Amino acid sequence: MNLGDVRLVFLREARDLLRDRRALFASLFLPALLYPALFFGTAHFRKAAEKSLENREVVVGFGPGAERIRFAIEGLLRRRPCRVLSGSFEPSDLAEGRVHAIVESSPAVPAPEAVVRFRSNSDLSAEAAARVGRALEDWREEARRTRLETWGVLPDPAAAFRFEAVDAALPERAGGALLGRLLPLVLVLVTISAGSVAALEAFAAERERGTLETLLVHPVAPSDLATGKFLAILAASLAAAVTNVASLGATVALGGAGGASHSVSLSALAGAFLLLVPTAAFLAGLLAEVSARARTFREGQNYVLPLSLACMVPGLAAFLPGIELTPLLALVPIGGTALAIREVLKGGAPLLPVALAGASATVYAALLVRRTGRLLDAERILRDEPPEAEASRAHLHSRRTLGATAATFLLVFYLGFPAQARDPIGGLLATLYGIVLPCAFLVARASGLPPREAFRLSALRPAHVLAAAALVPAAGAISGLLLRLQERFLPTPESLLREMAEKMSLDTISPSLALLLFAASPGLCEELLFRGAILRGLRRDLPAAKAVAISSLLFGAFHFEIHRLVPQAALGALLAALTLRAGSLWPAVLLHAGHNALVLFAGEAVSYLLLDPRFLVASALGAFAAFRLFARPGRDAA
């Protein structure tokens, strides 16, 4: 590496960026100017709106028989501007806007009930209901205390449990916590947006302009050129980060967020910035990689957009409440850094995970930066092809298959979901036979395969049945064990378990209908789609392992449920491997149906069996035997 050359290229890129004043303004200073506007503006408007709602007069009426309640709470209601109308009111008065809330009394057991009627689609009505509710609660609590007193229960036994909540966090920590939510996401965003301007300028625009060719005939190593450009991208993103850290920090310190001013420690900000450097290098490497593939600036922009959206997802980690920085999460690219920055800003950060986040980000950046040296491959860059050709060369069939699969998913979401909500049984059948089955043909067509070759359902042979039967325990074991294993990281909430049990309950439908609904139909339709059209379509220009992996992940995602993603994907991988091995779709159809039937009728039993090593050994033996049945892969391939 010739450092002089790298420096020369870097300086030219930097000068070029600095002279593009409008781009500079848009990517560097505009966001920095926005925070004060956004924060102070929002705070100001919100306060004004809340104040106006708090001080607005609400009109409350009482229903028939609610005289006693009226007497009790009228005084309490008057603490805020409130007009209590005399007379008796009906719900229709609410609809016609004569009152904002109506209080009725209803004789319920064990105690009479005060019902507050309101309309949530009106701000004032909701406000009135809230005020009435508070008054009623105060009145009720007072009444209960009086009753306890008359019973001679003194002092109130609940007093020992009454509490006053005190925030033990120092003001710095509160400011840091607020900043720690916002800053990581902002940093990821500005790093990408400023970095992408620089990256597109350094690679795509340079190629479009024809100066890249000139550079490549100069006596400078292409890797030095790429390194200089990479450094310019990194410098641009870090410069944007600094301005944004300063602006956001100052806004929060001056009380832009939520009125009170927060103290923000400068050393914490500096620490956050240091943590950002390796991730900024990682992002700069990604951006360089992407924009070096584009032939024009505009094409490059189209590539950068999905990348920045994808990077935002891990960047959200610090913004969403409740995600702790654990050593495992610290290893997630971008996400680990975001969490570590949040912890550093809050102060008292756990040392090990923060160090891990910094170290892993450095490793990722180093791995990526090693590749940038190879980005300026003249053979590729100078090939005279239309822009689409370069991109479309690779994996044409796979990409068509995936496109059609995405369309299938959308159809299931937009049509299947509402159908199943209206009628669970009919909707399920309609989804499977009306969407999934036709879409299997659609996907096969998109991948360019004739249906016979995609589906391979010609001859059902005894070996197919045998193999499926031998694999049923293994399939149950795989999905059951994974469900159990993931419980540590991904515990299933009670409500979801109940919902699942209700859906597949045999109390409301007959066993034969359940078999048709939950075993036979998914077995047929989903196998035609996933192990038929999708797997074979991907297999056209992908190696078997990749085709199996992608189709299984899609199968996992198709259940639209995070807790089923991994177990179903593993099941999908088993089915896909079996299909490729057998050269027929039949074993997968039978195994899928068999597995679902097992879960349907013996789900409880399987979860006990999973603890029995003998069952697991038997499953493994069955799986081994099943795959041995098709010793020569593709024996009966059409």
Place this chain on the structure above:
Amino acid sequence: MSEDGAAIRVEGLVKVYADPRRGEVRALDGVSFACARGEVLGLLGPNGAGKTTTLRILSTVLLPTEGAASVAGHDCVEEPLAVRRSIGFLSANTGLYPRLTARETLDFFGRLHHLPEDRLGPRIETLLEAFDLREIADRRCEKLSTGQRQRVSLARTVVHAPPVLILDEPTTGLDILGASAAILFLQSQRAEGCAILFSTHVMAEAEKLCDRIGILHRGRILAIGTLEELRTRTGRRYLEEIFPALLSSP
């Protein structure tokens, strides 16, 4: 310089591209020629004949599939950096950095060639004078006219005083004044002893400027020689007639 004094030597050059739709494409199919110091060799041929590919292999940005090429005695595959140091390369679609001034452009590329500080300054002044850029030396390239930009590009090409010039259709897109300036420039460089290889499809230019002309078609050299030699071989007078005659002859 190689033993026979040729500044550019190309022997049996073959370049094969893998094309997704057309399969293998032989852009060059055994091209050989040489160009001596102080000589202007023109490569003439229709679009897709392989002119640009040949020039790019010589400027080391593409690797040949077979055959050998050397510039100023340096092998294009073995010593790419040495080759790049001895060539000035310019093509029709070469651009300039819009936000650098003419002077900064020359400075940047001069430094990329590792010109020592004490030589770079005077060299830039000489070039600004020679290409009549003094007035606009500190204006950004984005604000220059097409002709001015072309002059900056030409100055950029010779900033390191290369012994060999490789020019890919240097006059395409230029107006009459610009094109004649470019031709005057080439003549002056030849007078200084430069070996010049350039490709064109403007026959008149080739007739006027070239010491020898190579006719390239579908990756092969159909004929190479002085204009006189080509005339004798085909019995036609003008290149416009010589060219189709060569294409039709077996």
Place this chain on the structure above:
Amino acid sequence: MREGSAADALRIFRKEVVGAARDRHTLLHTVAVPLLVYPLLFLGTAQWMVYRKGVEENATYRVLLLGDALPPPLGEKLVRAGGLGVERETGEAGKGGGGGGGGGEADLERARASLLRGEADVVLAPGESGTLRLYFDSGGERSESGRRRVERALEGAGEEARRDAAADRGFDPTELEVASVRREDLASPEEAGRRVLGALLPVLLLVMSVTGAFGLAVDVTAGEKERRTAETTLLLPVPSRAVFAGKFLAVLAAGGLASALNLASMLLASRAFLGGLGERSLAVHVPPASLALVLLVCLLFLASAVSLLLGVALFARTFREGQSYLTPLLTLFILVPMLAFQPGARLTGATALVPIVNATFALRETLEGSISPGPFLLALAAMAVYGALAFALAARLHARAELHLAEEALPLRRFGAWLRRPEAVA
């Protein structure tokens, strides 16, 4: 506009629309993105909530009791609430709570230390006159959730203690209920759904409509210059006003299409999603007349936005330059609705006259179905007037040939001068 030039404008319009529709990326961005984004957004949010629920249900939060806070029989009640790991620390801390002052400080220090070190998620110490002090860490991720659980457990324990005491004295604990309070929302699921839409959609629709128009606006002005087709267009035997009108309509159509597609996919996606959740209290149903009104408001808003975009982009020479010229403008169109959109704010005689803000509120009232006719009509009229003004100004700029042909950069500061000088014959 004369009849002939209207036909000319339509011809230009058609050319621009066909050109845009043939660009794969434009199509992808306007059609595929809204169709994909909303399902992903809804499903992502729902899965995230399920995940958090699972994690919170299964988490055990650590509570540290300092000194004589909740002495043993009472502390048991907290343990029985479940999901809480209770530890007790006796020693220096927790002594002086009753009297306030110094002891409270010591407790606070002790609590802060153990919260920061992650030894406890919530700390309970004795407080004033027999009550408790609950220390939590507002900066901690676990402490906030732990605090909610402890508060619920304390309330439950208090209730239980009262019932036990009543039963001990031979009274019926159920009589302690006295009365119960129930809130009943009379808004129909459709009305509740429209309120949610009114809160979510206006800003989104305005932002999407401007971003939908953005690309084409740059393309038909700066992009045209970059492709060197501006000259060709200029030499067409068509009045410049018609050319501008055609381009304006094409960009307006792009923005309108973007808002319509976003509206449609958002409504469909939320309907599908609510169905999938089995949610009964919300229903997404907006009558066609309201939808038409929503689009009308979007178009009126776009009329001035598009004219502004076209006017400013004319000063750029390349697509890229156009983008950087328009980015601040785009930011303005995104930021103002976001700032203006606050709960409780409505159209009034004043807000109906403020550009962008009036569109935001008009959309909200239309979606909610709570239109106040006077201000609403005023807002529509104001938007129409602003649109016409912006159109006239931008058309005047477009009539200047030198703006279309500029080889050199046109400084934006000469904007005013371009506008003032008499119209050139194009």
